[in-house]
Amino acid sequence: MPMYLTELAPLHLRGAMGVMCPLGVTFGVLLAQIMSLRNVLGTETTWPSLLSFYVILVILCSIAFPFLPESPKYLYVVKKQPKRAIIVLEKLRLMKACDMEGEINELEIEFQDNEKKVTKAVTFWQVLSDRTLLLPLLLVCSMQAGQQFSGINAYKYAFRQR
Numbered sequence: 001m002p003m004y005l006t007e008l009a010p011l012h013l014r015g016a017m018g019v020m021c022p023l024g025v026t027f028g029v030l031l032a033q034i035m036s037l038r039n040v041l042g043t044e045t046t047w048p049s050l051l052s053f054y055v056i057l058v059i060l061c062s063i064a065f066p067f068l069p070e071s072p073k074y075l076y077v078v079k080k081q082p083k084r085a086i087i088v089l090e091k092l093r094l095m096k097a098c099d100m101e102g103e104i105n106e107l108e109i110e111f112q113d114n115e116k117k118v119t120k121a122v123t124f125w126q127v128l129s130d131r132t133l134l135l136p137l138l139l140v141c142s143m144q145a146g147q148q149f150s151g152i153n154a155y156k157y158a159f160r161q162r
Helices: 002-008 011-035 047-067 072-078 082-093 097-116 124-129 131-149 152-161
Strands: none
Touching (some): 002 011, 072 082, 082 097, 124 131
């Protein structure tokens, strides 16, 4: 979903759209934690009601899903349908193609870059030995380790046992 939203967003809003999805997830977790307090819906008899709220969101999203357009970037770069991509982009922006030269040029550049790339299989050891991937790999592993060793899961379990 974050990729879809950033591909649909105008150039000046892409960063903000990329942030909104994790922010929404974090807000959802906060809201769920508040709603699961014993004073709200966190009792043995009311937790099914709390769990059923998710079904409402799934139904609303399922209704909206058929009306969502395909990403112009996906159509242009992956499916290689530039005319269809520009039509979708015109509908999304409510503008003519001549007014969106920057976005169309960006799609064309990405399409050309994608055509130049030769995809080959990469092994696990190649990933570990690649110096350019060392810092991102260390960051991801340290963040995951911090999450695992923070004890948040043990705390949740101990808190619910009371």
